[in-house]
Amino acid sequence: MKERHYSVLLVSATDNFVEAVRPMLPSGQFDVKRTTGSNDARRETAQNNYDFIIINSVNRTENDIDFATDACTGPGCVVLVFVKNESYYPVYERVCEHGVFVLPKPFTKQAFNNAIMWMVSARERLRRTEKKTFSLENRMEEIRLINRAKWALINTRGMDEPGAHRYIEKQAMDRCISKAAVAAEIIHG
Numbered sequence: 786m787k788e789r790h791y792s793v794l795l796v797s798a799t800d801n802f803v804e805a806v807r808p809m810l811p812s813g814q815f816d817v818k819r820t821t822g823s824n825d826a827r828r829e830t831a832q833n834n835y836d837f838i839i840i841n842s843v844n845r846t847e848n849d850i851d852f853a854t855d856a857c858t859g860p861g862c863v864v865l866v867f868v869k870n871e872s873y874y875p876v877y878e879r880v881c882e883h884g885v886f887v888l889p890k891p892f893t894k895q896a897f898n899n900a901i902m903w904m905v906s907a908r909e910r911l912r913r914t915e916k917k918t919f920s921l922e923n924r925m926e927e928i929r930l931i932n933r934a935k936w937a938l939i940n941t942r943g944m945d946e947p948g949a950h951r952y953i954e955k956q957a958m959d960r961c962i963s964k965a966a967v968a969a970e971i972i973h974g
Contacts, residue, residue, distance in 0.1 A: 788814060791908065792834070795819045796826045796849070797841035802867070806839065809897055823852035830856060836908050840866045841890075842876070850876060854883040861911045863904045867892065927965045934968035 793815050797803050803819060810817055818835075820826045823846075826838070838856050842849040853866045863886070868876045870889040877887045884907075888900055931953060938949035956967045 789905075789909075791815050791836040791905070793817045793837045793839060794826060794829060794835040795839050795841075796821075796823060796852075798822055798843055799841060802841040806841075806897065809894060809901070823848045826852060827855075830859060830862075834860055835862055837904055838862060838864045840864065842866050842868045842872075850879060853885045854880055857883045857885055861908065861915055863907045863911070865900055865904060927963075927968075930965050930972070931968045934971040937971050 791814060793810060795803060795806065795817055797806075797819065798821050807817060815837075818829070820829055823840070826840075830838070838853070840849050840853055842853075849866065853864045856862050856864050864884075865886040865888065866876065866880065867888050867890050870891075873887060873889040880887060886900060886903060886907075888896060934953060935946060935949040938944045938952060939946065942949075944952065953964050953967050953971070956962075957964045960967070
């Protein structure tokens, strides 16, 4: 797999957690920014998109859990929450349906590395889905543009719908341009 670069927002009020996690996120692959709480993190994510958000939830605060579930609704973001071992199952049950990963504290380096690999896999899957969605949206816009051009030909030149369609296709082939370009000329010209 080719190596990608990921942006990471690390949310933790404690320096010990940051000092433990940051060395496990190599700077060549991960660009890490830190906030000290979920309120600061909300402001940060309103201004910037992140591939990963890693939250050190202290005492299972509702604000952290709410932020984690909200952050998963953003574009292409994968969220990991660290919680105390005794809080793991209640938090997991609450955030699982939103796609939030949860790890209990204390954690081992191997557990963290596994979690990062899962997050990378999830992010790459989201990236492919975003690409397909973007492609479909562009195709739908092109279809809408061509349909508007067909209606313009029907209204101004008295063509029927199949005739307007053939006209746009023929113009595109004869001039070696896309049907969308022909449609735009018809509409705006």
